[in-house]
Amino acid sequence: DQQVKQNSPSLSVQEGRISILNCDYTNSMFDYFLWYKKYPAEGPTFLISISSIKDKNEDGRFTVFLNKSAKHLSLHIVPSQPGDSAVYFCAASENQGGKLIFGQGTELSVKP
Amino acid sequence: NAGVTQTPKFRILKIGQSMTLQCTQDMNHNYMYWYRQDPGMGLKLIYYSVGAGITDKGEVPNGYNVSRSTTEDFPLRLELAAPSQTSVYFCASSVRGGAKNIQYFGAGTRLSVL
Numbered sequence: 493d494q495q496v497k498q499n500s501p502s503l504s505v506q507e508g509r510i511s512i513l514n515c516d517y518t519n520s521m522f523d524y525f526l527w528y529k530k531y532p533a534e535g536p537t538f539l540i541s542i543s544s545i546k547d548k549n550e551d552g553r554f555t556v557f558l559n560k561s562a563k564h565l566s567l568h569i570v571p572s573q574p575g576d577s578a579v580y581f582c583a584a585s586e587n588q589g590g591k592l593i594f595g596q597g598t599e600l601s602v603k604p
Numbered sequence: 605n606a607g608v609t610q611t612p613k614f615r616i617l618k619i620g621q622s623m624t625l626q627c628t629q630d631m632n633h634n635y636m637y638w639y640r641q642d643p644g645m646g647l648k649l650i651y652y653s654v655g656a657g658i659t660d661k662g663e664v665p666n667g668y669n670v671s672r673s674t675t676e677d678f679p680l681r682l683e684l685a686a687p688s689q690t691s692v693y694f695c696a697s698s699v700r701g702g703a704k705n706i707q708y709f710g711a712g713t714r715l716s717v718l
Binding site: 494496498501524526533534535536537538541581583584585591592593594595596597 | 608639644645646647648649652662663694696702703704706707708709710711712
């Protein structure tokens with residue numbers, strides 16, 4: 493029973509273009525969403541988050557969009573850089589106090 | 605600034621052996637967590653602790669034990685290792701609970717049970 497799903501295991505993008513990573517969830521009680529980034533041999537690091545009261549949050553080159561009716565969120569990276577190559581995990585939480593439920597991850601490769 | 609430190613980085617166990625995965629943080633965080641990540645899967649919460657002396661089960665606690673005698677340390681114990689416990693284990697910590705409080709992760713321990 494996967495409550496948070498990232499259906500694309502991998503994504504390849506050219507440097508300078510936009511990267512769009514997608515995440516779907518099934519639990520309508522989730523009200524806080526996060527993206528973590530993970531390099532090989534390192535632990536995940538927090539990237540950006542969004543509360544369910546918003547539909548967009550922006551931090552530099554990273555923007556997260558939330559579509560509550562579709563139970564879908566996406567992470568946009570513009571412009572993409574080779575250093576962005578990593579695995580990106582989507583995570584969700586219920587009632588802002590609950591534990592994090594992670595998606596399977598999407599491996600992004602940004603080609604020079 | 606060390607953050608969250610996990611040892612060992614790699615370990616191979618035989619079925620039935622036991623071991624302790626060590627985790628220590630130097631950020632004076634109250635909350636600590638243990639996750640496992642299986643290939644092609646997201647991180648799943650094994651156990652967590654809200655402070656010294658207090659622990660609770662997560663999503664997949666079977667086969668594991670934890671203790672929290674100090675704020676800094678949160679070891680994870682495997683008593684009778686099974687092949688199903690082959691995974692990458694991550695320890696994390698946060699100032700407080702709740703999704704708004706960022707969790708900081710260690711680099712992980714890769715465990716194989718053969």
